[in-house]
Each structure stands twice: as C-alpha cells, then as structure tokens.
Amino acid sequence: MSDRPHPILVGVAALVYLFLMVPLVIVVGAALSDTTYLTFPPKGLSLRWFENIFEISAFRRTIVTSLQIAFLGTLIALLIGIPAAYALNRFRVELPNWLGTLFVLPILVPEIVFGFALLKSLTAGAGVPIFAALLIGHTLLVLPYVVRVISASLASFDFSIEEAAISLGSAPVKTFFTIVLPNVRAGVIAAFILAFITSLNDVSVSLFLTGPGISTLPIQILAHVEQFFDPTVASVSVLLMFLTVAVMAVVERTLGLTFLAK
Amino acid sequence: MISRRFRRRDGATGWALSAPATLAVIGFLVVPIGAVIAGTFMDPRGIFAPYLSYFNSGFRTTVLFRTLQIAALTTIISLIFGFMTAYVVARAPGRLKSLLIVAAVFPLLTGVVVRAFAWLIILGRNGILNQTLLALGVTSEPLEMLYTQGAVIVGMVYLFVPLMVLSLVGVLENIPRDVLQASSSLGASPLATFWQVLLPLAVPGLIVGAVLVFTGSFTAYATPQLLGGERQTVLATLLHQRAMVAFDWVGASTIAAIMTVITITIVLAMSHIARRINPMAT
Numbered sequence: 001m002s003d004r005p006h007p008i009l010v011g012v013a014a015l016v017y018l019f020l021m022v023p024l025v026i027v028v029g030a031a032l033s034d035t036t037y038l039t040f041p042p043k044g045l046s047l048r049w050f051e052n053i054f055e056i057s058a059f060r061r062t063i064v065t066s067l068q069i070a071f072l073g074t075l076i077a078l079l080i081g082i083p084a085a086y087a088l089n090r091f092r093v094e095l096p097n098w099l100g101t102l103f104v105l106p107i108l109v110p111e112i113v114f115g116f117a118l119l120k121s122l123t124a125g126a127g128v129p130i131f132a133a134l135l136i137g138h139t140l141l142v143l144p145y146v147v148r149v150i151s152a153s154l155a156s157f158d159f160s161i162e163e164a165a166i167s168l169g170s171a172p173v174k175t176f177f178t179i180v181l182p183n184v185r186a187g188v189i190a191a192f193i194l195a196f197i198t199s200l201n202d203v204s205v206s207l208f209l210t211g212p213g214i215s216t217l218p219i220q221i222l223a224h225v226e227q228f229f230d231p232t233v234a235s236v237s238v239l240l241m242f243l244t245v246a247v248m249a250v251v252e253r254t255l256g257l258t259f260l261a262k
Numbered sequence: 263m264i265s266r267r268f269r270r271r272d273g274a275t276g277w278a279l280s281a282p283a284t285l286a287v288i289g290f291l292v293v294p295i296g297a298v299i300a301g302t303f304m305d306p307r308g309i310f311a312p313y314l315s316y317f318n319s320g321f322r323t324t325v326l327f328r329t330l331q332i333a334a335l336t337t338i339i340s341l342i343f344g345f346m347t348a349y350v351v352a353r354a355p356g357r358l359k360s361l362l363i364v365a366a367v368f369p370l371l372t373g374v375v376v377r378a379f380a381w382l383i384i385l386g387r388n389g390i391l392n393q394t395l396l397a398l399g400v401t402s403e404p405l406e407m408l409y410t411q412g413a414v415i416v417g418m419v420y421l422f423v424p425l426m427v428l429s430l431v432g433v434l435e436n437i438p439r440d441v442l443q444a445s446s447s448l449g450a451s452p453l454a455t456f457w458q459v460l461l462p463l464a465v466p467g468l469i470v471g472a473v474l475v476f477t478g479s480f481t482a483y484a485t486p487q488l489l490g491g492e493r494q495t496v497l498a499t500l501l502h503q504r505a506m507v508a509f510d511w512v513g514a515s516t517i518a519a520i521m522t523v524i525t526i527t528i529v530l531a532m533s534h535i536a537r538r539i540n541p542m543a544t
Binding site for chain 1 (some may be wrong): 291347373376522
C-alpha cells in the first residue's frame, strides 16, 4: 500500500472536517446577526445579543454557578484524585486491581443515571442543598479524568528517584511535593483543564440537580432554547467557544497541542 | 523480615492515600446507584413488577428499541467515517496532522448543548438547510427535518465522530508501516492489504471506539431532547420525563436500571472480546 491515502479517502476526510466545522461557523454567524430570530448568514452585524446574555439574570447567575462548581469540583477531584493516582502507581502490587476500575466507574455508568441517583439519595432523599449535591456530582464526574491523566504521567515517572530522596533523609511528604509533583506537572495541568471543561459542559448530571434559583449554564441554555428562538443562545455558545480556544491556547503554551490528542 | 514489614506498611499507606477518592466513589456513586437498582426489586406489587409493566407497555419498549437503533446506527456511521478520516490524518505530514487533530479536539471540547443547538439552526423549519433548498427550488415547501430519527442521528454522529477519529488515529499510528509495506511488496493488492492486514490490526481499536460511541449515544440526553423532542423519545429523555414531570420514581428507577445494565454489559463484553482478539490490547 502506498504511503499516500487514496484520493477518495482524502475527499471523505475533507467532507468530514467540513461537517465538523460548518455548524460551529453557523453558530458564530447567527450570534452576530442583528435580527430577533436566528438566521444565517447574519443580517446586519451586531453585538447586542452578547449584551443580552448579561441582561438576563438567569444567564448571569448560572454562569457564576457553573464556574464555581467547575472550579471547586475540579479542585476537590485533584485533592482526592492525585493521592489516589499516586497510590495506584506507587503501590501497584499491594493494592487490588478493582481499585483502579472503581475510579473509572463514574464514566462507565450512564451520567444521567448517576444524576438521577444523586437526586434520589441526596437532594430528595436526605435534604442535601442543591449546590452541595451539584458539587458532589461534578467532583465525581471529573474524578476519572483526573485519576487517569495523572496516572498516565506517573506511569513514566521513575519512583527510584523518590526512593533515593527518601533514603538520603528527605521526609516522604516533602519528597512528594518537591520530587514527585513537579515531575507530573504537565499531567496536573492537563487534568485540571480536562476536568474543568468537562464539568462546565455537563448536562446529564446537573439535569436533576437544579432547583429554584440554582442551575448551571448548560441547563439554562436548554431551558432558554425550548422557550425562545433568538440569537442569545448563539452568543452564549460563542462565549463558550472562546473559552475553549483560550484553554487550548494555554495547553499549547504549556504542553504543546498534540498533548490533547493523547 | 524487614522487607515484609515495609511492604505491609506500604500497603496501608496506599490504602490511606486512595481512601478519600475510594470512599467518595462508593458513598456517592456505588451506593446511590445500587439503591436505585435495588429499589426496583422492592415493589409491593411483586419483585419484577416494575420490569413487567415496563415491557408490557408498547410505548416504553418502542423507546428502548428506538434508543438501541439510534445508538447502533450512530456507531456504524461514526465507525465508517471515523476510520476513513483517521486513516488520512494518521498519514498526514507533521504540521497538517497536528492541525487536523486540533480541529477534531475543538468540537469535542465544545459542549454538547452548543453542538446540538447548531443543528437546531440548520435543520429547523426556517433553518438554513430549508432556506437553501427552497432557494434552489429543490422543494416548494419547507421539509420537516427536526424531530425525526434522522435529525437525532445526524446530531449524534456530529457529537461522536471526533471521538472516533481521535481514538483511531492513535491506533493506526501504532501499526508499523513496515508491515503494510511488507504486505504490498509480497504482492498483495492494496485492497488485500487493507482487508487482511490493516483492518485485523485495527480491530481492537475499532472495538474500543465503537463501545465509547455506542454507550455515549445510548445514554445521551441533550441531543435527542433538542433534535428529537417528544416524538423521538429515547431512554434518557424518558427517564427525565418520568422523574421530573410525572414524579413516577419507580418508573424512572426502572429505566435507570435498564440503562445501567445494558451499558455495563456492553462495555464488559466488548472489552473481553477486544482482549481475546489481541492480547496486547489493554
């Protein structure tokens, strides 16, 4: 087989990429339209739908809630996930295999089932406040990504360096922070970003964990789309895309873009 | 003696370090979901009553089969196009390849709601596709494209093709080119090389990709909700409707149990098959 793919294959691949990009371009176009309805190509250019996002208090509130939940949930997932990933790699022999599988469960079970189970046992069952339940749900939702990405970085870490430091008299905890953690820095950054984006975009877990006055941005977008067909949602979508581009730029600066493909 | 003492302490340290995450997953995921499933077997009408009433309802069995059908079609379409695209990406020269990978990652990082919404603008009654078709004179009145099974499948393929491409690029890159060159220099036609060498080597990766897409589309909520509406109710939207609109907790729990069992069975069965086909696959 020659090295160059068949022209038909190249053509199909080009069409697939067109299929991937065109809808996003249309959303950007619709967001800039100066009309009260969604249309493409935009009729007249205007940024008023971007202003409209912040004039609707439900959007303002849910943007803040979503950012809070994504940030706190990711932070907690890192706090409990990093030690777990470390233990899974460092004590591979001593710990049972099922422990690794346990941390993958949150992406193995259907998200929507997980959200429903949290509604049943936490908010409806035990009267847990919605914000706390959302935080718990999102922490668990992103935990598998954290454990996986950091485990992958630790897999290539040479633990004999750590042992050398400890046998030379460095305290184990100090060794972890001065030797191990700096070596998996890239993994921690990648885990943070992946977890943050996953939490920010989540629909299925949050779906059941919203209530009067508290909701997340994707749920608010769903609710808005079902009532109004104006370009506000297109503008919110563009804001989210900008955020994604910013995140990818950060990744590119710190880790190189091909890191994302791993 | 000393080493054994150390090892035992090490094991304890390992448990202690993984304890917070372990307890969180057990307490907030395993127990709640277990309780949902266990609850369906404690119905006063009898142990399997909720399942009997589920499968006795024509509407609900239709929803189950529709969901399976949408997931299967999405998986097949994503496999075919994902494989062809991944093949081209894997063979692309350095810079172009990174660009193509970034172009596949970007939609993946854009949320599902945004991506379903894009198709709402395209497929709507006054959407871009209808406007174009009307302008071209292909049709005299707008076509009803939204709230059809086709709309849901297009939205789902849009959701999952990038995932398939990215997971297959890695698989195809790991197939040594020497093997393919050996095949053709020994006289195999490009088609024979594809069917007898490339495809068998890629099968474990194809299975992993297929499982990701099937379970993802089997349990998706936002896309069928926005593009399929009530006319294309799937298990996820039915679960939400039973729980939040009808307050039918037993019905919702039964759907949750059916979804969980099907998903986990498929994941376990397919990863078992993938491992048997290729012992190198993890």
